[in-house]
Amino acid sequence: MKAERILGALYGQTLGDAMGMPSELWPRSRVKAHFGWIDRFLPGPAENNAACYFGRAEFTDDTSMALSLADAIIECDGQIDPDAxxxxxxxxxxxxxxxxxxxxxxxxxxxxxxxxxxKPVSELENNGVTNGAAMRASPLGCLLPATRLEHFVEQVALASSPTHKSDLAIAGAVVIAWAISRAIDGESWQNIVDALPGIARYxxxxxxxxxxxxxxARLELALKTVREANGIDSASEQIYQLVGAGTSTIESVPAAIAMxxxxxxxxxxxAILCANLGGDTDTIGxxxxxxxxxxxxVQAIDPALKxxxxxxxxLDFNYYCDHLLNYREQREGA
Structure with missing residues (x-):
């Protein structure tokens, strides 16, 4: 069962990324005007200077970096090595x-x-607050059991450090990885989401x-906004306007949890709702x-989209799944 959930996390990452790619970094109004409603894979428009390099159903740097992270974990036999x-x-x-x-x-x-x-990673400043650590965190959720929070945060910080060392960027990556790890354990979304603000604060x-x-606080605001909104479009509009859908961790991670x-x-x-949100659609997706x-x-992913x-x-996600599950079980037994 855990293998299916790890595959689900990896395919989910890729699905949300590829579906959100055509509209990435465009304002919500422009997404609506250009696409109407995105509900399938589309090529990146020539006039989108971030998406123009990608064809239909191709993923972006988010998933490329997540797979680079997974490759480094496999090269180091399940250990997190920032330089690798x-x-x-x-x-x-x-x-x-x-x-x-x-x-x-x-x-x-x-x-x-x-x-x-x-320059070795240990000497880099990397105090930026953008979402580059959180966007690639899914393999960490697959790898790391969420039993010891202090150790979990340390490991995510280590994995984030090649590009991001700030408190906010690490906390964002922890939120995404921890939610995935608990989901792989079979925990319910209700229990996971109730715990997330405390995890983020720590x-x-x-x-x-x-x-x-x-x-x-931003996570609580995002969840309150969705739960009190009147319908899907109103909820998405309020997430975009109030919580934000930009490239900063403080906007995009709460937006993702809200979605x-x-x-x-x-x-x-x-994946569809995120693609139509506006802003950093591929990363939030x-x-x-x-x-x-x-x-x-993985069985919940539409077979045609998969x-x-x-x-x-x-894709050969079975390769990544087998290794990550094996390393996770080793860590659970340690």
């Missing part, structure tokens, strides 16, 4: 020519340039490095739909 993670992400960035395309976030670009220049206050607003709630945890519905996939397992993702991207 940085090397794998850099390898992807160079192969994709990401430095010359509008696909890397500002924080990641600065960090990867320093890694490319030979992670953000573990080592304060910024003057950020509280992620826990899990709004979609009733259905991964296919979640990747994070939210990964959680939905972990909650329900087949299209497989065909276009030549």
């Amino acid at each position: 993670i940085g090397r794998h992400i850099l390898l992807w960035a160079e192969e994709f020519d990401a430095f010359n395309k509008n696909v890397l976030g500002p924080t990641s670009k600065i960090a990867l340039n320093a890694i490319r220049a030979g 992670a953000q206050e573990s080592k304060t490095t910024t003057f950020s607003a509280s992620l826990a 899990v709630e709004l979609s009733g945890t259905d991964p296919n519905r979640c 990747a994070m939210a739909t990964a959680i939905c996939g972990a909650l329900h397992g 087949a299209e993702l497989d065909a276009v991207n030549q």
Whole structure:
């Protein structure tokens, strides 16, 4: 059963990313005017300078970096090694020519340039608050049991450190990874979501490095907004206007948790709602739909959408699933 949920998290990440790619970084009004309603995979429009590099059902840097993280974990036999993670992400960035395309976030670009220049991860500043750590956190949720919170936060911080070391960025990655890990254990969404503000507060206050607003408070606001809204469109509009759907962790992670709630945890519905939200649609979709996939397992992903993702991207998620499950079981037994 855990294998199905790990596969669900990985496919969910990819589904949300690829569905949200065409509309990424566009205002909500422009998404509506251009697409009407996105409910299937579409190619990136030529006039979208972030999505124009991608074809129908292709995923973006979110999933590429998540798989780079998974590759580094496998190379290090289940251990989290920041320099190996940085090397794998850099390898992807160079192969994709990401430095010359509008696909890397500002924080990641600065960090990867320093890694490319030979600087060890331990010496990097990386105090940015963008969502680059949270967007690639799904393999960490698959790998790490959520039993010891202090250790969980330390491990996520280590994995985030090649590009993000700030309290907020780490807390955002912890929220996404912890929700996925508990879902893989078979925990209900209601119990997971009730615990998330406390998890966020603990992670953000573990080592304060910024003057950020509280992620826990923003999560509570996002959930309250969805639960009190009158219908799907009104809820999405309020999430966009009030919580925010930008590239900062303080907006996009609460928005993603809100979208899990709004979609009733259905991964296919979640991917579609995120794609139409506006803002950082691919990243919010990747994070939210990964959680939905972990909650329900890979069998909950629409088989037609899954087949299209497989065909276009030549995915072998069983390879990642087998390794991550094996390492998780080793950690659970330790």
